[in-house]
Amino acid sequence: MSAPADTLRELEARLRDLEGTAQRTGQNLDAALAPLRAEVERLRGEGHARLTRWERVALARAPGRPTALDYVERLCTDFTELHGDRAYGDDPALIGGPARWGGVPVMLLMGQKGRDTKSKIRRRFGMSNPEGYRKAVRLMDLADRFGLPVVTLIDTPGAYPGIEAEERGQGWAIAESIQRMVRLRVPAVCVVIGEGGSGGALAIGVGNRVLVQENAWYSVISPEGAASIIWKDAAKAPEAAEALRLTAPDLLELGLVEEVVPEPLGGAHLDPDAAAAALGEAVSRHLAQLSALGPDELKAERSARFRALGSFREE
Amino acid sequence: MSAPADTLRELEARLRDLEGTAQRTGQNLDAALAPLRAEVERLRGEGHARLTRWERVALARAPGRPTALDYVERLCTDFTELHGDRAYGDDPALIGGPARWGGVPVMLLMGQKGRDTKSKIRRRFGMSNPEGYRKAVRLMDLADRFGLPVVTLIDTPGAYPGIEAEERGQGWAIAESIQRMVRLRVPAVCVVIGEGGSGGALAIGVGNRVLVQENAWYSVISPEGAASIIWKDAAKAPEAAEALRLTAPDLLELGLVEEVVPEPLGGAHLDPDAAAAALGEAVSRHLAQLSALGPDELKAERSARFRALGSFREE
Amino acid sequence: MALDRFFRRRRPQQQPGAEMPDLWTQCPRCKEGVYNRDLELSAHVCPRCGHHLRLDAGQRLAVLLDEGSFQRQSGRVWPVDPLAFEDTEPYPARLARAQQKTGRPDAVLTGSGTILGLPVTVAAMDFAFSGGSMGSVVGEEIARAAEHAAGAGTPFVLVAASGGARMQEGALSLMQMAKTTVALEGLAERGIPYVSILSDPTTGGVTASFATVADVIVAEPGALIGFAGPRVIQQTIRQHLPEGFQRSEFLLEHGMVDAVVDRREHRAYLRSLLGVLTRQPAPEVGA
Amino acid sequence: MALDRFFRRRRPQQQPGAEMPDLWTQCPRCKEGVYNRDLELSAHVCPRCGHHLRLDAGQRLAVLLDEGSFQRQSGRVWPVDPLAFEDTEPYPARLARAQQKTGRPDAVLTGSGTILGLPVTVAAMDFAFSGGSMGSVVGEEIARAAEHAAGAGTPFVLVAASGGARMQEGALSLMQMAKTTVALEGLAERGIPYVSILSDPTTGGVTASFATVADVIVAEPGALIGFAGPRVIQQTIRQHLPEGFQRSEFLLEHGMVDAVVDRREHRAYLRSLLGVLTRQPAPEVGA
Ligand SMILES: [Zn+2]
Numbered sequence A, B: 001m002s003a004p005a006d007t008l009r010e011l012e013a014r015l016r017d018l019e020g021t022a023q024r025t026g027q028n029l030d031a032a033l034a035p036l037r038a039e040v041e042r043l044r045g046e047g048h049a050r051l052t053r054w055e056r057v058a059l060a061r062a063p064g065r066p067t068a069l070d071y072v073e074r075l076c077t078d079f080t081e082l083h084g085d086r087a088y089g090d091d092p093a094l095i096g097g098p099a100r101w102g103g104v105p106v107m108l109l110m111g112q113k114g115r116d117t118k119s120k121i122r123r124r125f126g127m128s129n130p131e132g133y134r135k136a137v138r139l140m141d142l143a144d145r146f147g148l149p150v151v152t153l154i155d156t157p158g159a160y161p162g163i164e165a166e167e168r169g170q171g172w173a174i175a176e177s178i179q180r181m182v183r184l185r186v187p188a189v190c191v192v193i194g195e196g197g198s199g200g201a202l203a204i205g206v207g208n209r210v211l212v213q214e215n216a217w218y219s220v221i222s223p224e225g226a227a228s229i230i231w232k233d234a235a236k237a238p239e240a241a242e243a244l245r246l247t248a249p250d251l252l253e254l255g256l257v258e259e260v261v262p263e264p265l266g267g268a269h270l271d272p273d274a275a276a277a278a279l280g281e282a283v284s285r286h287l288a289q290l291s292a293l294g295p296d297e298l299k300a301e302r303s304a305r306f307r308a309l310g311s312f313r314e315e
Numbered sequence C, D: 001m002a003l004d005r006f007f008r009r010r011r012p013q014q015q016p017g018a019e020m021p022d023l024w025t026q027c028p029r030c031k032e033g034v035y036n037r038d039l040e041l042s043a044h045v046c047p048r049c050g051h052h053l054r055l056d057a058g059q060r061l062a063v064l065l066d067e068g069s070f071q072r073q074s075g076r077v078w079p080v081d082p083l084a085f086e087d088t089e090p091y092p093a094r095l096a097r098a099q100q101k102t103g104r105p106d107a108v109l110t111g112s113g114t115i116l117g118l119p120v121t122v123a124a125m126d127f128a129f130s131g132g133s134m135g136s137v138v139g140e141e142i143a144r145a146a147e148h149a150a151g152a153g154t155p156f157v158l159v160a161a162s163g164g165a166r167m168q169e170g171a172l173s174l175m176q177m178a179k180t181t182v183a184l185e186g187l188a189e190r191g192i193p194y195v196s197i198l199s200d201p202t203t204g205g206v207t208a209s210f211a212t213v214a215d216v217i218v219a220e221p222g223a224l225i226g227f228a229g230p231r232v233i234q235q236t237i238r239q240h241l242p243e244g245f246q247r248s249e250f251l252l253e254h255g256m257v258d259a260v261v262d263r264r265e266h267r268a269y270l271r272s273l274l275g276v277l278t279r280q281p282a283p284e285v286g287a
């Protein structure tokens, strides 16, 4: 990062020290610290606007960035996780179940990364196997049957590239999930909350509305993957990130998302509660708008949205 | 078998010798052999009417009894076997695909036993794994999509009782196949052509019409299985067969099948062409009758048929 | 993730009319003696080791439903002997014995009730009656219960406990697998939730029909659940069965059940799940 | 089971306007030299070892369709450079080179034709154009072809040959997976058959969208078919890949494709299959 970023880091550290002192001693320093806080905020805003695409990717992967379940804990009640594809296994990297989102009954589908080393490994760093996509299909069946809007939180580096995943039809499972989502007769709102890696992300990304958090990325290929192909060198990922135009503002400009959901300055990990509040509000607002449409309209509107995507000239 | 059966065997053998002589020498013996042939036929008829239930079970399992594919070769054109459940594997014990049955486009689903030692093992003696039932579901999806009547030929000792089958949800797969068949909006005609073993048979047995070949059996449990439970002795299978009332005439009397499809005297294996002709005619006739019904009627009629099955008294 | 499982039962209900012939019961797993009264208070789960003791249908509904809410629907349909089945004894003699032992016509109890205020239609199989085997009556009662749920628009909750289809009614028993599936179709068509709870044991034709076509499948901890019985499998493959094979936790791992839920949590779990699936407003906390 | 595959082609068709710069081609597998004329006569399958050589889109349709029946639909839609993408060279320069090499705007050729008299809509991907990669134009042409098939009521036959989504159009390429699936939905709704033929290679986003949501999936012998490429998998798991991994025969065994069909049989296979799926009367023998 640039020099102002270093300044910001230092100021943030000092501010934390002072706040610690305040807490320890019981001394109220709020008034005394207000100007310093304002300056930190200003620097954050400045720095944020200047972030490179690669820096945004780093924020999307930042340690402590809220995972899907972190948002569920803050925004949902009555979440019942339903497990399994009823055919082979249960995938902890793609989870879901019925819940109330801000009180409204919905069906959740979520890419889920671990929150500590053990669960990160168990959840395959958010990379799903075919069982995950097949579970998603099953839960969408339930959503349609019970008239529950589908809310998806996307956070995956991509589908898992493993031998067993291929044996059990990784491509087939993703395609079926996409197709199932096209067929939904209930509202579907999708949000990329971290990484939106390729087909593994799109599998639960065919919504009537697709939103993206401010520091999330969404791409046809990871920057590292692109760099490996182009320059045979994954270390050139920053260059690839620039070329791929995978940040939230890029996606909005390309017309691929309806809205960028704001994050607290510096990233969602700095204030998960504030990040959740913004996410909750945005999803609830779109759900409310979509609730006016009937089943046929919802499918037709979603189909038209995706049918129109693409950039070409016609002679 | 009884003494008359032994006499019949001997006469059959002599007759075959004489027919061989006629063929070898070119001498036309038809007139000379006619009375002997008539006597053999008479004895067959007599013996057949007297068959015990266990003897019928033996006929259903007789070496050389036509398998599903033997009938397809004789009755169908344009059969394209479609493989796989698109999730885990392909089951050679439960096969199917589109074909023309006596010229009429249908979707076939069939329990398939091997015809030699190697293929018997490969086809698990007609015992399906979950993949077989999931393939059946997939093919029923296609049948509904394209308006193809479903014709099933049932021939299985039962679903395969294996560790892997249980791991991959044998019970679930059978239940889904039953449910899918309940939901069909096309005509479905099912025929038990050999063994109708328990849930593994019913999985493709939920038809608008259910027929049974004269020497086939259909039961909640195999005679050996029942004997093992009742007497802890599989050798008591003949007694169990009597108690279970699992023969074609029994099933007709119990109201579980619409029709018994006749076999050549002595069993289908003695004259596969004649067996096929009778099977072909029966299925075609029922398909023609059902073609008058619309999709909703077909589902409703099939549902009503099965909803009514059961024997109880009401107070 | 059970964020708001606040609907704990304030106190477990006594089974209406339950007698206590002995003061205590020995836990089949940990061998600890447990006072019967304590067992009832813990939904017949061993307070020491968590073992889920088998319940008869009456005990099951007492654990599941709000006290006093149960309205029985089953009971007017009685089994007959369509095959004149006789093995080591005639089928009617077997039936009479089971009827006397359980006080029920057959191996199922159905009706309606409420779970923490939410109206449901319920069916509980009775393993105590001939191993919970499914013949014409079990099929008919479950079909009627499903149809009642569809008509009333209430979620349907079924508790499975069965060795499978009943041999003594031959192919008629087999057909109950299709019959019950037909009846459940009315729920799917109307978008009414159907939840099955698989208890120890659930095998054979029950596993291959109504128990597993549910929208949500819950298993009790440690229950034996499968299609083929372990003994049959062992005879066929002549191979050792892996540890935990066909148990609830094994099935969860293999993607077959939605959750393994402790019996003491069933009411809260179902209330929370069904409240969302029926798109009802969130209940007041503490309701 | 191909009981009546009597629809053998009497003689293979020459590709219209094909040139023969060299007299023979070396088979990439058996290394045998084969006269180009013989190769064309055998649908570009090595007569010696059965290896299926890669075809460009024009060759593919020549093999598949009745001679002279093809009516091109694609070609009016041209790629642009929405991201101003530049890696080792600008995207427009890449495109120009591929266009010059293949004589097509992009990596797909679509239209209508007949297969042994049966009218079909077809789309063939062109691996020769930038590895058959799928960007906006490929997505648009396939979507239009699917819509044309739905409108005309003819079966849709698509031949996949692709390394996956096209990096140079970023997330726009990714969205083609959903777009094509949307367009194919019209076929499913109207009960019009969709058959995909997977040729060597079919990977990435193509495998995870339109290529695998077909009613019937046929693979050519020995084709590489998968989602993740073998190199990516090997890098991730650092493990040796099994022999035959991700090949057609492997996928058949794993239940993913309906059949592995020799290219020389494709016409007969499709005619027989589609005739039944469209419930047409059986064609006269020898037609
Ligand atoms: Zn205990």
Ligand SMILES: [Zn+2]
Binding pocket: D027, D028, D029, D030, D031, D032, D046, D047, D048, D049, D050, D051
């Ligand atoms: Zn060769």
